Amino acid sequence: KNEVEQSPQNLTAQEGEFITINCSYSVGISALHWLQQHPGGGIVSLFMLSSGKKKHGRLIATINIQEKHSSLHITASHPRDSAVYICAVSRYQGAQKLVFGQGTRLTINP
């Protein structure tokens, strides 16, 4: 079993729908990262959080340290949100080695 598990692995939705992607981890962490990978391959860091909730535009990330669980929400989804979303964790403060989930492939249809 991977230390970082994401669900679902694939998600298809209609434009405008509210999207939730989940990430569970089984190890102690210092921070959790949400990354977005577009079809061309490039990866963008969306959030880094260690507690609570962060919001950027239509994206919201939450983390529950006690339950070892994080969610990424997308409100008013749009076809341009179609990408692979990757959860990764830092095991300790300043850790450079991240532990990655397998990714969630999101497709938003117009």
Place this chain on the structure above:
Amino acid sequence: ETGVTQTPRHLVMGMTNKKSLKCEQHLGHNAMYWYKQSAKKPLELMFVYNFKEQTENNSVPSRFSPECPNSSHLFLHLHTLQPEDSALYLCASSQMGQGNQPQHFGDGTRLSIL
């Protein structure tokens, strides 16, 4: 524009060829990374360089040879690769020594071994 530039974007090579991947970061970071992403597998860390010194080699075969001449440039030299080495190779950079920091990724080089 992420501040991390990788060249080439695509590379096709035979198993006996020698080629190099290049990464350059314009963010003033002091740490650089090479990752491998194979189909249907999570990202795998290959190498970490801090202040030009290699600090992590994640059991990578010797046919992959990294080079970091300065904090802004990172190379991955390839020789006698195998078909299973076909993958997306991603470079990243970050600022080490300031607690948790996000890593900034390039667009990757998609490598195909014939």
